[in-house]
Each structure stands twice: as structure tokens, then as C-alpha cells.
Amino acid sequence: MSPNAAPTDPSTVSRRRVLQSAGAAGLAALAGCNTGSDGGGVDSGTGSLDPVRERVEVDIDEIQTGGTLRFGLGAGIDSFDPSYSTSAPAGNAHGLVYESIITQDAAGTVYPWLATSWERMEVNDIDRSAYEPYMTSAETDENGNLVADEQIIIRDPDAGQVLTVAEAPDAVADGTFGMRYRAELHEGVTFHNGEEMTAEHVARSYEVLENSSISAQTFDSFLYAEVVDDYTVDIYGQVPDAEADNQLPSTAVYPMEHIEEYPDTGADPRNDRTPIGTGPFTFESYETGERARFSSFDDYWLDDMGLDALEWWDGPEGFPTSPVVDEVVISIVSDNATRAAALNNGEIDLTYGLSSDTYGEYRSAEDFRLSVTDAGAYNFLQYPVTVSPWDDERIRRGVNQLIPRAAIAENVYNGYRNPAYVPLPEMAADEGTADYDALVEELRPQTEQDTEAATSLLQEAVDDLGIETPIEVTIETNTSSDRVREAELVAQVMSNTEFFDVGVETFEFTTFVQRILGPEYYQQGNIVLIGLSGTFNPGSFYDAVNSIDNFGQCCNFQRVDTPDLDEIATEARYSVEAVEDPEFRGQQYDEIWRGLIEQVPNSYTVFGTNVSSLSTDYVGHNTYTFSSGILPYGLHAPTDEQVAYLDRG
16 A cells, blocks of 8 residues: 555555565454463453353253243344355354354454364474465456466465465475464264364365455465364464464365355355354255244254363353354344344344434333453554545545544444554554554544644645535445444534535445455445454454455455555564564554555544343343354354353243
8 A cells, every 4th residue: 555545556556565465454363372282262352351241140940941031133144155245244154154273252362162172283484485486377357466366375476476275285385385274183083964173174164255255364374274184184374474373274174065065155045055163053945134043952062072172171060052042043134223123122132333313212111231342453444545536545534533522432333443543443553563552642633633733734734735615525334323323423523624525425335345345346436434343463453454466355445555564564473573573563563554644545533332132031141242153152162161141930
């Protein structure tokens, strides 16, 4: 990304480094130390800091089994296959069916899951130029991008060459790789179709991600997976990577039926393909746009093996080995008021993301309660940085200082969110800054509402550019009532100046996401207001919304490109020093956050909380840090001794 604007010439995409990875998002990644050979948990985020407020515990002796949990989801399920979805709401369905070789608690600690252990074996000090001998020539598309039939892992745009998944095994065989991990798998884990999970399933599951909707999130780090024996797999990273401990094993594990027979559209009942995983629930049915039904998997592996199969488990005797409800029904109700009415009328038991003006009622009601968790998320405005006058950073900086963050947090979200004076939620601050409080103190004067400073910047830009005012622009967002009110407040504040005439246009969430991911959207000149649910890793909050490699994926809609900051981000992630020294990572990221506030391709408005509203019939629910896991985490998560059950009384 250039200091002032994203490039208007598409041929400049992916040419900022001599050699670069195929992706940059890491949205599902977690950074931290390796598990070690004992298979114990790994502190990958804020350590022992539990983000769940007023955590509810249950008496194991009082747990009731059975029943149907009814979950209200505020957006459609764009795909039932996690390899073809960037939607956090859809993740709640994925988490019932699919599992990975690791899992994580609400604070970011990582534990082996389908694996008995996950261990870092080697780190080699190489960069991507080491792969030049294995690269092959590639063609360019009409936009000047290198393309190949196989999934591209690394590009050399100057030489017109790429490393794809076809050449990666040769590099590994010669000892050319950045990191090597070993996963030892549980024996006897079965998929819903009866297949036993082996190392081959784990290794070949990465094939499903090739050229998928989330390929950039995997192939920014992943190089190759190699079967060692039936229950041992080695997973290789391209270069030293501070996120690899938790990103490389995070893909869902699929059965061979899926890997070999499902088409590029993935496992989705709308394409006559049944989602099949190893998870505690099996897919039963889907009524398009209305509801999905899941039932308890009779042969769930942890029920058969017991919790003692988890080497890190030291919880209470009698803790359930799987969710205790028999069935889960996900009802899709996009309108907040309608979803709240469904909860009030007993049609659903649990939902999240309702309008914040209802929270007080649920907190005080006898038959309902709230479960609140500090979230790794923020709302942000993304500017059309390739379209005049938004290609001038002074215009963007001016708007950034008009945004009433404190008023948004208090008046729109009723104090359930905090102003985002820096581009990093505190949830990811452990390795994302040298000193979070000092960073906020330093950057707040540039992000706090200051109409006088904003006016000065805007007037200077308008005079220099010779443009007429007011500048007409539309803020586009989804139909969530809180999000709409936030957009309207920002539009009002901007329009109250002489510089802008701002409108607001809203779309249903799935429609909105499809719209802004369109390849030509960035040319339309609209401002996007949306939310990002990241990870415990600081890189997820930089890469997703700023890296040009993520253009057209979550969440770079406007061809944002700041190559100077990308170079720093590369050092903060892809270096031996970053792997071994969290303090170094924090210092590097501090430079990035300063640069983002100076260049302002995005304005960060408020940090998120995840707030579940639920009936007291659903006992023991606690809300997960990321909205994609609210449903599966609440049902059962041994890492936090979390379990919930139905008591219809």
C-alpha cells in the first residue's frame, strides 16, 4: 500500500516484493509457542486473562441430558463448508460438524484436539527466495496477476514464476522449508460416514482449501503436509512464521468422500453434498434461508475414548465428553426485532447480536439473561482509496478525526462496546504491541473526535485538490440495526460540516458481503462499514483489511495497499526473531499501528463485545471470544470446562 493511495493500475498487484506468499490474511490464525511433546496447552493470546464476563459454572450432578437447543442466527449460512465461507455467523454451523487437530479456549490457549500432540520440530532461517529453483513459469491474467491451474503458494512477479502445490513436495524433499511440525493423531476417530481418520485425511484436507474462498488464509504460511505413518503427519511452513504454531493446523479435517468426490463448491446441501466431519453433531437437513437441523453423533470419538485421552485434561470427574443436548436447530432470522420476539416467545433459546437497546431488558428479566464476552473484533470504515478525492490521505485523516467514537460506543451500543482509538483490540495485544496502554495514549489524540483538527486537514486538501464541496458519498452497511445507527451517526457528523453530503444504504448481510467482495466494487466510490472478527493474533487485524493479497477476500474490498507497512508486517511475522522474541514482534507492530493511523485506509470505530441473549432454560452458557464459535463453544468446550444443558422445568 502506498503512503497516499492504493494503486489504480491493477498490474501492480503482488509486485511489492521480489518473492511473496500467495496469501496474507491469517484470519483463522493464532500465534504462540509450540505445545511441546507433552501435548499440553499453549499460551497463544492473553494467557490466563479470561475474556468472559461473569462466567457461569454448572454443577455436574445437576446436568440434564437431551432436548433440542434452538439457536437464532442473524444472518444466512453462505456455505456449510468452512473452506468456502468467510462468514462468522456460518462458523456456528461449521463448529458443530467439523473439527481440527487443535482447539483453543476463550483466552487463546491452544490445545491438541484431533491430535494427541502438536510439536514444532524445526525452524530454518530462510526466505522465499530459497524456492526459486523449484518455481515454474506462469501466465498473467488481464489484470497482470500471475495465474496457474494449481494453487499458487509463492509468486515471483518480476521473473513471471510461481511455486505451486505441485512443486512444494520437491522443495521439502530437498530440505527447503521454513518450519516443520509433527502431529500425532488419536487412533479410532471416525467421520460421520464411518471412515476412520488417519494422517492421510489430515494431509489431504489441505487440498480442499486450494483455490477456495479462504485460500489466502492458509497459503500465506502452509507449504506441504506429509504422511509419516497412519497416525503421524508432518506439516511444513514456507518460512519462519510466528503464527504457524496455531495457523498451520487450523484447517478442518475432511473424509476422503469429500476430498475426492466433492466439487469446487464444497460440502453444501444446496449442491446436494452433505457436510461430513468428525464433530459431535451430524448434519440432518436444511431449509434454504430458514433453518438447519443437526443431531448428536452416536459414534463421537471423545465419547468412546473418554476425556483421559486428552493428555492435558485435569478437570472434574464426570464432566461430559460431548454436548449433552440431542439436537440443535439453527433458525435464520436476520431481523433483530423478529429474532428478539422469537426469543421472548420461547421459539428460540439462544441468539446473539441483538440491538443493544434490548440488553437492559434481558439483564433484568427473570426468564432471560445476558452472557457477555470481550471480543477480538472491531467495526471499521473502509474508504474507496483508489477513487478521488479519497486517494488523498488528508481527506481520510480528516474524516477519521470527525468520527464520534465515544458517542458510538455509548449511544449506539449502550456502553457494551469501547471506542477504538488504536487499530488493535486488547484481546490481541499480547504480541501485538510493546505496551498497549502507551500505544493508546500515543495514538488517541489522532483518533479522538477533534472537529477543529479535522476541518483544518479537510480544508487544506480541498484547496490543494481544487474540488467542489460538499463531497457526495454513500456509506454502505448491513441491515443490523446497531450497525445502521452507527452509519447514520457517522453520516450525520460528516454532513454537519461543509465538506460532505453523506447518505446511508443498507443490505441484508449475505447480500452485502457478496456485493463488497465483487472485483469491481472498489471503483464505485462508496465507504464500507462492517465488522471484523479476527483472532488472538495481531496480524489478523492488520492483514485482513490492509493487505493487497486479501483484495476480494475478507476483508479488503477497496484495493487497499500500503507496501511500506507490509514490509514491517513481514518482519513481525515471517522471521526467526519474530518466532522467538515476542517483544520484537510487539515493537514491529507498534510501527504498523502508527503507520495505519497516519495513512488511514480504514477508520476503526469501536471494539466488539459478543453478547448472547438467552432463556434461563439454557443453563451454563458462556459466550465465546469470536462470534463464529458462540454456539459450539457454549455447548461443550473441555478446555474451559464449559458445558451447557437444557432445563425445560
